[in-house]
Amino acid sequence: MLELSRIREEKDAIAEGLKTRNLDVKNQLEEVIALDEKRRDTQQQMEKDLAELNTLAKSIGGLFQQGKVEEANVLKAKTGTLKEQSSQLKTVLQETEDAINKILFTIPNVPNPIVPKGNSDQDNEIIFENGQLPQLHAKALPHWDLIKQYDLVDFELGVKITGAGFPVYKGKGARLQRALINFFLDEAINAGYEEVIPPLLVNADSGFGTGQLPDKDGQMYHDAQDNLYLIPTAEVPITNIYRDVILNESQFPIKNVGYTPCFRREAGSWGSDVRGLNRLHQFDKVEIVQVVHPDKSYDTLDQMVAHVKNLLEKLELPYRVAKLCGGDLGFTSALTFDMEVFSAAQEKWLEVSSISNFETFQANRLKLRYKSEGNKPQLAHTLNGSALALPRILASILENNQTETGINVPKVLVPYTGFDTI
């Protein structure tokens, strides 16, 4: 959520910036500013009444203690209208604040100036591409055939137990999956991230804090009985560790890594590109999260991109880095880099990581601030990225490393799997 003070000060710049998302928010911003003026007027009037009431109450207290009941009753009579007036103003104030928030909830983050204009992922800017695309042998198969042939993942079994999109990993498939999780965690820990194992269900406050609510309500599994949401990403519980927190500047940078399963309803997004492991309702992901000083957040973003690049290099996967255009940028993000691996048999680039700087957009909702010597608390910057999402990595490893006799396990994973071929 954008800060009200920022809207007051840089209305035109914000409106200009959001054009990159193909949005025209000029009218909404004007409305917010008008409502904000009303809010301040109302607050001033209300507080004047309350101050007067407080003074009267003290006088009445004093008079009662001196036994001057008559005089006290005279003052008492004066409180009635003030009370009524102030409570009416309180209602108006509340309604005005609600109206402001209702608009603010619909306005996404302002893109960084380097974000390209564009409508869809077609317009994302490829800023880096490594290595050669692998040449597969003539009988090479897509991963959904490979996992059947080698009995690595069973979708039908998942359908029986749960439903579509909930696969069962088996044997070497399960071990490769676990190897990847441990590899990713170890790499992050070596890079200075502290590991956390967060809850997989979160309350509505947490959903609001990171911005999944209210706009992505339908994308999360919801337990109505206890009003809890299954996490769509570890970003939600990990970032919410810092909700309502005032950090000391010396605590920066905060670096957390967590492995969790992720749950997504993916309502309305089922189509031809969702075969096999490409899109699931439940999948595993290792997530890195940082909370940093505002001056450092773009350096941090670069570091996080470098970290994920390094993972892909070590796994010997062909990949590229895309800078998301305004039309593809997530609601809460100011700048996002997507990492895509090439899945050779599908001949497709698959998104395996999305690394974003949210600047103060999440911190404002989270009330996540830091304090520096002699200054008032300021909003911190939050960032996160997948490092990495598992199923598509698995898919591309299987496809890219297949030979006519089997599938080679990337060298860095062998100590984790205990086998080098499938």
Added chain:
RNA sequence: AGAGAGGUGGCCGAGUGGCUUAAGGCGCACGCUUGGAAAGCGUGUAUACAGCAAUGUAUCGAGGGUUCGAAUCCCUUCCUCUCUACCA
């Protein structure tokens, strides 16, 4: 899940309707003192919103209510602890 006890500042802890502007202590910061330190003494020590400022308003888990006045009384709700039940 049932019964009981609780939730007060960074922490501990007093406070059952009005000199509470939340006592007292600990911690922390600064100053005095000292050869240096400790002790001692003094001063300070939350957040948000409004205001140029002085200052005002709100916040004692959260939300309502009673009252001229609520940390204190009432209702709702969340959480913690103890015991019982259940359970990995």
